[in-house]
Amino acid sequence: MTRRPAHGDLIRTEILALLGSAGPLGRAEIAARLGVGAATVTEHTRRLIGEGFLRELTPRASGTGRPRVPLELVSDAAHVLGIRVAVDHLVGTVVRLDGQIVDEFRLAERVAAAPVRLLTEVVRHEIDARRDTTPIRGVGFAVPGMADPEAGVVRLSGIMNWHGLPLGAELSRELPVPVLVDNDLRASTTAELLFGMGREHDDFLVLGIGDGLGMGVVLERRVQRGADGSSGEFGHLPVDPEGPDCTCGNRGCLQALVGQAALLDRARRAGVRIAPEDGLPGLVAAAERGEREVLRLLSDAGALLGRCVAGVVNVLAVKAVKVIGESHVLWPYLGPSFTASAGAGVIEPLKDLSVTVSPWRDTEHARGAACLLLARSGALTRTLPH
Amino acid sequence: MTRRPAHGDLIRTEILALLGSAGPLGRAEIAARLGVGAATVTEHTRRLIGEGFLRELTPRASGTGRPRVPLELVSDAAHVLGIRVAVDHLVGTVVRLDGQIVDEFRLAERVAAAPVRLLTEVVRHEIDARRDTTPIRGVGFAVPGMADPEAGVVRLSGIMNWHGLPLGAELSRELPVPVLVDNDLRASTTAELLFGMGREHDDFLVLGIGDGLGMGVVLERRVQRGADGSSGEFGHLPVDPEGPDCTCGNRGCLQALVGQAALLDRARRAGVRIAPEDGLPGLVAAAERGEREVLRLLSDAGALLGRCVAGVVNVLAVKAVKVIGESHVLWPYLGPSFTASAGAGVIEPLKDLSVTVSPWRDTEHARGAACLLLARSGALTRTLPH
DNA sequence: CCCACTTTACTCGGGCCCGAATAAACCCGG
DNA sequence: CCGGGTTTATTCGGGCCCGAGTAAAGTGGG
Numbered sequence: 001m002t003r004r005p006a007h008g009d010l011i012r013t014e015i016l017a018l019l020g021s022a023g024p025l026g027r028a029e030i031a032a033r034l035g036v037g038a039a040t041v042t043e044h045t046r047r048l049i050g051e052g053f054l055r056e057l058t059p060r061a062s063g064t065g066r067p068r069v070p071l072e073l074v075s076d077a078a079h080v081l082g083i084r085v086a087v088d089h090l091v092g093t094v095v096r097l098d099g100q101i102v103d104e105f106r107l108a109e110r111v112a113a114a115p116v117r118l119l120t121e122v123v124r125h126e127i128d129a130r131r132d133t134t135p136i137r138g139v140g141f142a143v144p145g146m147a148d149p150e151a152g153v154v155r156l157s158g159i160m161n162w163h164g165l166p167l168g169a170e171l172s173r174e175l176p177v178p179v180l181v182d183n184d185l186r187a188s189t190t191a192e193l194l195f196g197m198g199r200e201h202d203d204f205l206v207l208g209i210g211d212g213l214g215m216g217v218v219l220e221r222r223v224q225r226g227a228d229g230s231s232g233e234f235g236h237l238p239v240d241p242e243g244p245d246c247t248c249g250n251r252g253c254l255q256a257l258v259g260q261a262a263l264l265d266r267a268r269r270a271g272v273r274i275a276p277e278d279g280l281p282g283l284v285a286a287a288e289r290g291e292r293e294v295l296r297l298l299s300d301a302g303a304l305l306g307r308c309v310a311g312v313v314n315v316l317a318v319k320a321v322k323v324i325g326e327s328h329v330l331w332p333y334l335g336p337s338f339t340a341s342a343g344a345g346v347i348e349p350l351k352d353l354s355v356t357v358s359p360w361r362d363t364e365h366a367r368g369a370a371c372l373l374l375a376r377s378g379a380l381t382r383t384l385p386h
Numbered sequence: 387m388t389r390r391p392a393h394g395d396l397i398r399t400e401i402l403a404l405l406g407s408a409g410p411l412g413r414a415e416i417a418a419r420l421g422v423g424a425a426t427v428t429e430h431t432r433r434l435i436g437e438g439f440l441r442e443l444t445p446r447a448s449g450t451g452r453p454r455v456p457l458e459l460v461s462d463a464a465h466v467l468g469i470r471v472a473v474d475h476l477v478g479t480v481v482r483l484d485g486q487i488v489d490e491f492r493l494a495e496r497v498a499a500a501p502v503r504l505l506t507e508v509v510r511h512e513i514d515a516r517r518d519t520t521p522i523r524g525v526g527f528a529v530p531g532m533a534d535p536e537a538g539v540v541r542l543s544g545i546m547n548w549h550g551l552p553l554g555a556e557l558s559r560e561l562p563v564p565v566l567v568d569n570d571l572r573a574s575t576t577a578e579l580l581f582g583m584g585r586e587h588d589d590f591l592v593l594g595i596g597d598g599l600g601m602g603v604v605l606e607r608r609v610q611r612g613a614d615g616s617s618g619e620f621g622h623l624p625v626d627p628e629g630p631d632c633t634c635g636n637r638g639c640l641q642a643l644v645g646q647a648a649l650l651d652r653a654r655r656a657g658v659r660i661a662p663e664d665g666l667p668g669l670v671a672a673a674e675r676g677e678r679e680v681l682r683l684l685s686d687a688g689a690l691l692g693r694c695v696a697g698v699v700n701v702l703a704v705k706a707v708k709v710i711g712e713s714h715v716l717w718p719y720l721g722p723s724f725t726a727s728a729g730a731g732v733i734e735p736l737k738d739l740s741v742t743v744s745p746w747r748d749t750e751h752a753r754g755a756a757c758l759l760l761a762r763s764g765a766l767t768r769t770l771p772h
Numbered sequence: 773c774c775c776a777c778t779t780t781a782c783t784c785g786g787g788c789c790c791g792a793a794t795a796a797a798c799c800c801g802g
Numbered sequence: 803c804c805g806g807g808t809t810t811a812t813t814c815g816g817g818c819c820c821g822a823g824t825a826a827a828g829t830g831g832g
Contacts, residue, residue, distance in 0.1 A: 026811090037791070059798090061798060062810095066796060066797040067809085067810075068811090203612065203613060217702065220608075225703070236700050238730070316610065345622075345624030348634065349542060414780055424781070424782085426818080428782055429782095448779085449828095450777080450779065450829050451778040452781075452826060
């Protein structure tokens with residue numbers, strides 16, 4: 001019976017994201033596209049203009065009728081910082097209101113042992129360096145593992161060895177700006193909702209293929225979190241009770257069969273020569289060389305992935321899937337069988353399932369982390385530190 | 387960007403359902419349990435009392451402080467009719483505000499060919515018969531197949547041979563009360579949300595085991611519908627690409643492996659003697675006799691089901707599953723392996739997944755259909771026909 | 773018996789969203 | 803150049819929800 005707040009400013013956020021991705025629009029068109037009353041748009045835009053987030057352009061007559069007044073997002077009115085925390089490095093991005101990255105950096109630090117101290121240091125440095133230009137209005141952190149964004153707690157991150165770490169609270173104490181923490185894939189899912197798939201779909205899945213396999217779920221334009229923020233553990237979908245042991249303690253998880261490590265392992269055991277130090281690139285290279293075993297392995301993996309995704313698609317009846325993650329470089333080899341198998345496994349009314357893959361860089365989760373802030377535009381207007 | 391209405395009166399509905407299942411409560415306690423402001427409860431209860439749906443009981447001092455004024459649901463203030471439409475019969479229930487069934491009937495009619503005429507007739511008769519007692523305020527229909535409750539259209543029901551049948555619109559024209567149409571499992575899921583699992587969980591799954599296999603999904607106290615209301619097709623989860631053909635046209639669907647028909651078929655092929663005319667009871671009898679093959683078959687089926695459910699649980703991070711459907715009579719034989727396998731397939735933080743089975747009768751979907759009305763209490767207060 | 777104290781319930785002002793009515797700003801044709 | 807038509811934007815009143823403050827109705831101690 002816990003009534004979960006829709007963490008306010010939903011329409012504000014939608015207006016900003018719409019103008020950020022679809023360019024200047026008149027108020028009437030904003031209302032139409034968002035399915036919102038015209039009065040609501042007038043009221044919100046008035047305030048957003050006052051806050052400097054929007055700007056009116058000169059009216060342009062469009063044939064007949066009163067000319068619309070296009071509203072433009074002032075993209076640089078606010079910047080937010082997004083940090084992706086990985087096991088052996090950090091990626092940071094400075095992101096504008098329209099979701100575009102204006103700056104990025106990478107640090108080869110292992111933060112697992114003393115996350116609060118190290119992250120505080122990095123963020124403080126970045127905030128200070130930008131004090132004289134567009135100031136940073138908030139920081140988002142994308143972490144691997146199960147993170148509860150409401151509480152700002154990392155419930156369980158095996159790879160970081162964190163258990164119930166109250167990262168949000170501790171960083172909030174140290175930092176002069178709002179702090180949000182979420183799972184890395186959900187962060188990128190949020191970015192998709194605001195600036196990617198969300199432009200065309202209210203319901204979609206985000207399949208994250210990388211070290212692990214994750215699934216972001218968006219239903220009715222809400223990123224689903226599940227109990228304690230532990231949703232999206234697609235990699236631990238049980239596939240084969242007789243399958244190999246998984247890091248999670250169970251057997252035959254999807255990830256233990258077609259995760260990155262599993263693919264490498266199986267390729268090597270099939271006799272493919274991949275040097276220990278170049279994992280994923282080695283696999284790609286082998287595929288590019290046309291090694292039969294690798295191609296078959298990847299094709300089978302794609303088919304299995306497609307079947308599992310089809311299962312989720314059938315249950316939730318979504319019409320679109322976006323594929324992201326560092327293993328996207330394998331997509332030329334996974335994709336065909338994935339698409340075929342997903343199509344074959346999906347019920348008739350969903351046969352036109354759209355599967356999208358787009359270029360992926362390490363910065364994407366960091367951008368997603370920044371988008372956590374943009375998704376709660378209310379956080380952007382808190383008073384800045386003096 | 388379609389903004390979906392939360393089909394109003396959400397709090398009204400929650401108040402009625404809470405009082406219907408938890409007995410008389412003071413306003414303060416209602417507010418606390420629903421996580422709603424006290425002012426909101428005052429305002430709503432005032433109106434509900436005015437409408438005759440609630441009644442104040444005599445204040446009872448509870449130790450110290452101002453005595454609470456318990457509010458009681460006037461269960462018989464309104465009745466709704468719920469009709470389950472099955473391929474070879476109809477089940478009707480008259481349901482009170484608290485979700486209890488006050489009357490039920492069963493008709494061995496095949497309505498597939500002329501549904502509007504037959505259903506109109508049945509409902510009109512029932513409304514007329516009750517005109518002098520508590521009048522019927524609305525009718526819900528639970529149909530097999532994909533139904534879009536917003537539009538009231540049955541998109542696709544193979545078993546009824548309906549394609550895009552606008553049942554809601556046509557019945558609305560013929561009937562003097564509000565009409566709602568939904569998929570049968572989602573109807574029962576709605577009943578669970580109001581009066582069952584929903585009392586303890588905001589997020590849960592409803593596994594429907596019967597002729598087909600379905601899955602109702604409740605997230606953040608909302609019954610998910612998916613695109614065009616076609617969510618929940620758990621039975622067509624692709625399990626084995628080499629598996630048997632399924633009625634849906636694909637191969638190796640879960641339902642083709644462990645649906646009722648599949649189980650019967652496999653039992654017979656394993657040499658178990660079950661008369662053609664007693665399907666499910668025959669299977670139960672064989673299991674009760676302790677036939678090895680049947681027990682193993684059912685145990686394997688339970689394990690497979692549990693694994694598939696675990697997959698969905700992992701992705702959505704729900705903490706509870708309710709099992710309903712006519713095959714619940716098999717649960718003594720499916721259940722143990724189901725529970726074990728679901729537990730084994732679920733990630734660590736979800737290991738305490740609660741699996742509940744409760745007695746099931748044919749009337750349940752009909753009750754669910756009635757609950758569709760109760761879930762939109764606004765529909766109950768439309769002016770009655772003269 | 774009256775006065776703190778506690779708990780419950782209500783009132784009030786404000787925020788947010790909407791639909792309908794109104795105003796604004798243009799086109800064009802006579 | 804003026805009024806009808808059209809599209810855009812704003813205003814206004816109402817519904818719904820909330821938090822904070824206030825009133826109500828009891829208890830128990832001095």
